[in-house]
Amino acid sequence: MTSLKSQRRLASQILKVGQNRVWIDPNRVDDVEAAITREEIKKLIHEGVIKPLKEQGVSRARARVIHEKKKKGLRRGPGSKTGASRAKISKKEAWMNKVRVLRKRLRELKENKIINESTYRDLYTMVKSGRFESIADLERYLKAHDLWRKR
Secondary structure: OOOOHHHHHHHHHHHOOOHHHEEEOHHHHHHHHHOOOHHHHHHHHHHOOEEEOOOOOOOOHHHHHHHHHHHOOOOOOHHHOOOOHHHHOOHHHHHHHHHHHHHHHHHHHHHOOOOOHHHHHHHHHHHHHOOOOOHHHHHHHHHHOOOOOOO
């Protein structure tokens, strides 16, 4: 196969496209090789032996798939969230999670007879007021105030 570098360069100038976008008919390579002037190249372009290729864009196929999934409510998990901690989980949700965990622990302590009913009620109110930061904090309080039921 011979080099058609100069023909490709001339064609790209005439067609006003880059050299990579110049298509040359593989069945008529001999004719293109013989063409050395701009007029001959223009004639070949008119005959359709040399054509400009379509401009390539960025495919939207993957974007469409993702968009469809998002419409269904997918791709919205914690791994997709960006921003500060309060942007990822709202203050209200954080509060609900904390309070639920603390109340569950209080129920366990009461059911296992580790704390009595009146202590349970007092602690429940403290949990509601935001006194405890975590289960560890709650248990530190129990130990410090000697509220563990005596065996």
